[in-house]
Amino acid sequence: MAAPNIKSGSSVTTVVGKTVGYAVTTSMAAALSNGASSGKVLKINSVYCANVDGAAAADISLEHYNGTTGFAIGKTIAVPADATQVLVTREAYIYLEEGHSLRAQASAANDLELVISYEDIS
Secondary structure, three states: OOOOOOOOOOOOOOOEEEEEEEOOOOOOOEEEOOOOOOOOOOEEEEEEEEEEEOOOOOOEEEEEOOOOOEEEEEEEEHHHOEEEEEOHHHHHHHEOOOOOOOEEOOOOOOOOOEEEEEEEEE
């Protein structure tokens, strides 16, 4: 199954709200993944990127990866020192189907952290 039918009255039995943190590296890597046979869809409500370096700005790139190809959500977005950028909001949410992930990359190691709020729907 690629994603459960989330229409009202469907076979969806569980919606669990979750929040995770992720320290972004200088390599494009999965910050949140939906397993290939999870039987779930993940509804991404928000993604915040905080620069934890007190002195230097850093850039963040975020993409939706469908298991084969990455598509940019944000590309080299500057995050000033000690500041936060909102990358995804509840008004413009993103779904991760089975085998899909959110991937992130920072311009500097140990400078950026993501907080991702999502709904785990099954």
